Amino acid sequence: MTDTEPSPAVRETAESIATMEIRGAATIASAAAEALADQAAAAAEADATASDPEAFRASMRAAARTLRETRPTAVSLPNALRYVLQRMEGDSVDRLRRSVVDASEAFVDQLDRAQEDLGQVGANRLADGDTVMTHCHSTDALACIEAAVEQGKSISAVVKETRPRQQGHITAEALRDMGVPVTLIVDSAARRYLDEVDHVVVGADSIAADGGVINKIGTSGLAVNARERGVPIMTAAQTIKLHPETLTGHTVEIEMRSEEEVIEPGTREAIGEITVENPAFDVTPPRYMDAIVTEHGQFPPESIVTLMRELFGEGAAEPWAEP
Ligand SMILES: O=P(O)(O)OC[C@H]1O[C@H](OP(=O)(O)O)[C@H](O)[C@@H]1O
Numbered sequence: 001m002t003d004t005e006p007s008p009a010v011r012e013t014a015e016s017i018a019t020m021e022i023r024g025a026a027t028i029a030s031a032a033a034e035a036l037a038d039q040a041a042a043a044a045e046a047d048a049t050a051s052d053p054e055a056f057r058a059s060m061r062a063a064a065r066t067l068r069e070t071r072p073t074a075v076s077l078p079n080a081l082r083y084v085l086q087r088m089e090g091d092s093v094d095r096l097r098r099s100v101v102d103a104s105e106a107f108v109d110q111l112d113r114a115q116e117d118l119g120q121v122g123a124n125r126l127a128d129g130d131t132v133m134t135h136c137h138s139t140d141a142l143a144c145i146e147a148a149v150e151q152g153k154s155i156s157a158v159v160k161e162t163r164p165r166q167q168g169h170i171t172a173e174a175l176r177d178m179g180v181p182v183t184l185i186v187d188s189a190a191r192r193y194l195d196e197v198d199h200v201v202v203g204a205d206s207i208a209a210d211g212g213v214i215n216k217i218g219t220s221g222l223a224v225n226a227r228e229r230g231v232p233i234m235t236a237a238q239t240i241k242l243h244p245e246t247l248t249g250h251t252v253e254i255e256m257r258s259e260e261e262v263i264e265p266g267t268r269e270a271i272g273e274i275t276v277e278n279p280a281f282d283v284t285p286p287r288y289m290d291a292i293v294t295e296h297g298q299f300p301p302e303s304i305v306t307l308m309r310e311l312f313g314e315g316a317a318e319p320w321a322e323p
Contacts, residue, residue: 007042010035010063017070017077020165025205026115026139029076029240030108032067036084037104039063044097056093060085060100064320072253073214073281074205075243078316083107083240085319114238117295119143122201122236125291125298128153130198133190133231134175135160136216137167138203140236142174144293145201149178156181158193162216164261164278190222194229204237204292209246209308211286211301213237214254217279223288234291234298235284242308244316255280 006014013035016022022031043049043059050056064081071077087103090096122144126132130148134141134157148155157175159182161168172182185193194200200222206214213219213235226233243252259268259276286301296307 005059006063006066007035007039009038009042010066014066014070017067023167024137024139025074025076025203025241026111026238028071028074029080030111032077032080033084033104033107035067036060036063036081037101040097040100040104044093050093053091053093053096056096057088058322060088060096061320061322068320071255073255074241075245075252076205076240079240079242079244080107081320082317086317088319111238111240114240114295115140115143116147118236118238118293119147121295121298122234122293123147123151123153125232125234125293126153126155126199131156131158131196133158133160133193133197133200133222133226134168134171135200135202135219135222136162137170137174138215138236140238140241141201141203142171144234144236145175145180146178149180156183158183158185158197160185160187160190160218160222162218163187167216187218191225191229194225194231197231200226200231200233202233202235204235204241205281206243206252207235207237207241207292207301207304207308208243208252208283209305211289211292211304212252213284213286213289213292213301214243214252214281215284217282220282220284220288223284227288232290233288234293235289236293239294239296239307239311242304242311244308244312247305247308247312248315252283254282 043056049059084103089099126148157180159168159172172184175182204213204215257278257280262276262278289301291298
């Protein structure tokens with residue numbers, strides 16, 4: 001390993017995030033924190049960095065940049081890197097390594113606890129006998145439904161399959177395993193089923209300072225339809241989904257993914273000059289979202305900025321940048 005080369009585990013994690021083998025905002029965040037801990041262990045043993053604290057720090061920043069560049073939209077990824085790198089301290093490589101490993105473990109613990117806590121808050125919004133509609137696969141959203149079931153409430157679900165990657169199937173299986181009766185539908189059937197639904201529950205990849213919810217493509221259309229049908233919609237999002245850069249006017253980049261996720265394999269030539277676009281996410285304006293459920297309670301979207309300021313101050317640090 002040279003002084004800035006990422007460890008094999010960092011490279012593998014970055015590759016798995018980019019190809020979506022590792023996916024879901026919370027899962028991406030914990031994988032990134034764990035990869036930094038691995039980088040610290042590897043750098044503490046490599047010739048170039050084992051006895052040079054500055055070279056060790058540079059290798060940690062480089063690993064964070066490699067992870068950061070994988071997917072642009074879910075802010076949980078840079079927030080995880082921020083959490084760990086801001087706690088990197090010490091004047092020897094051994095102390096630096098320990099601080100990174102401790103911060104990585106604390107971050108992952110915090111994620112698990114946050115999800116449990118927000119699950120309780122979200123569950124309080126659901127009543128015995130409710131039917132929920134879901135979009136994509138969100139562990140935060142599932143935590144709300146699971147907590148409601150554990151409270152003894154009987155919950156049913158209408159699950160949208162969520163083109164193009166059909167992550168709704170993961171949700172359907174997870175709910176089935178919780179004992180929740182599931183009806184799986186294609187995305188375009190959502191409005192038809194909204195009249196049979198009491199709540200829409202979705203996750204988030206990022207939440208902007210104005211309360212805009214950035215989530216899997218199709219969320220905004222679902223939210224508008226839910227409002228039109230009078231069905232409340234909540235987004236379950238632990239606070240690592242709050243996007244601190246939006247406090248200073250930045251917008252959230254929407255990831256554009258490959259056309260191969262949309263068209264049948266081997267059909268590119270036959271399709272000819274048709275452009276295929278595959279945005280992975282969209283933005284639901286705050287006026288179409290009823291509540292953002294976090295581990296600190298539920299918030300009307302327009303007031304999430306107060307929590308964001310409390311947690312992040314006035315903006316976002318970039319501890320992975322070269323000094
Ligand atoms: O953190 P949790 O709640 O698990 O997931 C949050 C969001 O992450 C997913 O994105 P992708 O599948 O990584 O593109 C979905 O958009 C989901 O709502």
